[in-house]
Amino acid sequence: MPEGHSVHRIANQFQSNFVGSPVTVSSPQGRFAAGAAQLTGHAITDARAVGKQMFLEFDHGLWLRIHLGLYGAWDFTGEIRMDATAAAANGRMGQTNQRGTELDPPTFDVDGENSLSSIGAPRRSRVRMSEQEKEMGLKDFPPEPVGQVRVRLLAETVCADLRGPTACEVLHPAQVVTAMNRLGPDPELENTPEAEERFVSVVCKKTTPIGRLLMDQSVVSGIGNVYRAEMLFRAGLNPHASGKSLSVETARALWQDWAYLLHIGIATGQMMTMDGLEGAGYRRAMRSRADRHWVYKREGLPCRVCGTHIVLEEMSARKLYWCPRCQA
Numbered sequence: 510m511p512e513g514h515s516v517h518r519i520a521n522q523f524q525s526n527f528v529g530s531p532v533t534v535s536s537p538q539g540r541f542a543a544g545a546a547q548l549t550g551h552a553i554t555d556a557r558a559v560g561k562q563m564f565l566e567f568d569h570g571l572w573l574r575i576h577l578g579l580y581g582a583w584d585f586t587g588e589i590r591m592d593a594t595a596a597a598a599n600g601r602m603g604q605t606n607q608r609g610t611e612l613d614p615p616t617f618d619v620d621g622e623n624s625l626s627s628i629g630a631p632r633r634s635r636v637r638m639s640e641q642e643k644e645m646g647l648k649d650f651p652p653e654p655v656g657q658v659r660v661r662l663l664a665e666t667v668c669a670d671l672r673g674p675t676a677c678e679v680l681h682p683a684q685v686v687t688a689m690n691r692l693g694p695d696p697e698l699e700n701t702p703e704a705e706e707r708f709v710s711v712v713c714k715k716t717t718p719i720g721r722l723l724m725d726q727s728v729v730s731g732i733g734n735v736y737r738a739e740m741l742f743r744a745g746l747n748p749h750a751s752g753k754s755l756s757v758e759t760a761r762a763l764w765q766d767w768a769y770l771l772h773i774g775i776a777t778g779q780m781m782t783m784d785g786l787e788g789a790g791y792r793r794a795m796r797s798r799a800d801r802h803w804v805y806k807r808e809g810l811p812c813r814v815c816g817t818h819i820v821l822e823e824m825s826a827r828k829l830y831w832c833p834r835c836q837a
C-alpha cells in the first residue's frame with residue numbers, strides 16, 4: 510500500500526500539472542458517473558495529501574477525496590512536468606522493490622536541484638503512480654481508457670486516470686474538514702510544535718503497543734508497514750511497548766524522525782531509512798530495497814547492527830519486522 514510519501518508525490522504531480530486548469534471529468538468505467546457530473550468543467554484549485562489520502566479542490570467548492578488503498582493507481586499521460594527526481598529516474602521509481610534513482614543525496618534547499626519546487630520542462634510521457642512509479646510509452650493523446658478507469662481528469666495537455674481506489678467520492682467543504690480532522694497530524698503539512706504535541710499526547714496515554722499506534726491513521730498520518738518497522742528499529746523500540754511506557758522525549762523523537770524520513774521519501778521517491786550513506790553505497794541503496802532498510806523484509810537475516818536474526822511476526826494482521834536484541 511502506498512505510504513505517505515507516495516501520496517504527497519502524487520499530490521505534487523497534480524499541483525504541477527493540473528492546478529489552475531479546467532478539467533473534463535468522466536468515469537469511463539461508469540462507477541463514478543454521478544460524481545464526475547458534479548465536477549466536470551470546473552478548474553482544480555488545490556491538491557493536498559494528508560497521510561494516505563488525497564483531496565482535490567475544484568473552483569465551485571466541491572472536493573474529490575481519493576484513498577488508493579491496496580490496489581489504486583494513477584496514470585498520468587500527456588505533456589507532464591515532472592520533478593527532478595522523477596525526471597532523473599525516467600519516472601521509474603519504486604518504493605519497496607523497484608529500481609530507484611541514482612541521484613546524489615538530495616539537498617532540501619528551496620531552490621536546490623532536487624527540491625520539490627524544481628520541476629523540469631514538460632515531456633510527453635505516461636507515468637504510473639501508486640505504490641511504485643514507472644514510465645511507459647505514450648502513443649496517442651488522450652489515450653483510450655484501458656481497463657477499469659474509475660475517474661478520468663482531462664485537461665488540455667494532460668490526463669490522469671484513476672483505477673482501483675478504495676475511496677473516491679465528491680465532498681462538500683464541511684465534509685472535507687470532517688475527513689481531515691479524523692486524520693492524525695502529517696508532519697509534511699504541519700511540522701509544528703502543536704502537531705508534535707498532538708501526536709505525543711495521544712501516544713503517551715495509550716496502552717496500545719507503539720507498533721500499532723504508528724500505523725493508526727488517527728494518531729499520525731502516512732506511516733505504513735515499511736516506515737513503521739524502520740522507525741521502530743531506528744528508535745531502538747520494542748514494537749510491543751505500550752505508548753504509555755514511552756517517555757515524552759522518545760515520543761517526540763519518533764515524530765521528528767517521521768518528519769525527517771517522510772521528507773526524504775517525498776524528495777527521492779524512495780523509503781530511504783538509512784543515514785550517512787554516500788557514493789556507491791547510497792546509489793546501491795536507492796536502487797535496491799535490500800540495501801536501504803534495517804529490518805523490513807529481512808526476516809531470518811542477521812541484524813546489521815548486532816547480528817541477531819531479524820524476526821517476522823503478525824501485528825494487527827500486518828507483517829512486522831524487528832530485531833529482538835536492538836529493540837529489546
Ligand SMILES: [Zn+2]
Nearest residue numbers: 812815832835
Ligand atoms: Zn540488532
